[in-house]
Amino acid sequence: MEPFRKILIASRILLLGGVPIATPAAAATFDGAWNIQIASSNVACPSGTSVLIGINNGQVASNNAAITASGRVAEAGTINVKLSSGMKRAVGSGRLTATSGSGTWRGAMCSGTWTAQRM
Numbered sequence: 001m002e003p004f005r006k007i008l009i010a011s012r013i014l015l016l017g018g019v020p021i022a023t024p025a026a027a028a029t030f031d032g033a034w035n036i037q038i039a040s041s042n043v044a045c046p047s048g049t050s051v052l053i054g055i056n057n058g059q060v061a062s063n064n065a066a067i068t069a070s071g072r073v074a075e076a077g078t079i080n081v082k083l084s085s086g087m088k089r090a091v092g093s094g095r096l097t098a099t100s101g102s103g104t105w106r107g108a109m110c111s112g113t114w115t116a117q118r119m
Contacts, residue, residue: 029075029077029098030055030058030073030077030079030098031055031056031057032054032055032118032119033052033053033054033118033119034052034053034054034055034096034101034116034117034118034119035051035052035116035119036050036051036053036114036115036116037049037114037115037116037117038050038051038105038112038113038114039112039113039115040110040111040112041110041111041112041113042109042110042111042112045109045110045112047112051064051067051069051083052064052119053069053081055073058072058073058074059071059072060072060073060079060081062083066085067083067084067085068083068084068085069081069082069083070082071092073096076095077095077096077101078093078094078095078096079092079093079095079096079101079103080092080093081093088107088108089107089108090105090106090107091105091106091107092104092105092106092114093105094114094116096116098118099117099118100115100116100117100118101115101116102115102116
């Protein structure tokens, strides 16, 4: 169940990453470590999972060896993300501000929302 939860989280993050590409200087506004809280709209899917990601010059990366994260943050804070853990995949999108963010995610069997806090 734990790998499935991680995939769900990654999926939500992925949705964050499908935003227009930002210039490195503008995207740097969002650089740093972010804590992502994932919620599922389906009671059969894990909810309440937390994932740490890092953003560097607008590029999203995972700070967790068990989850691979990729994506981009645009100048305006829109984010698109792809997460994977083993065979599980998820995509997410949303918007970040200087200190927080929110959006939606979807995977093969689950979907939901995510919120983010800069650490």
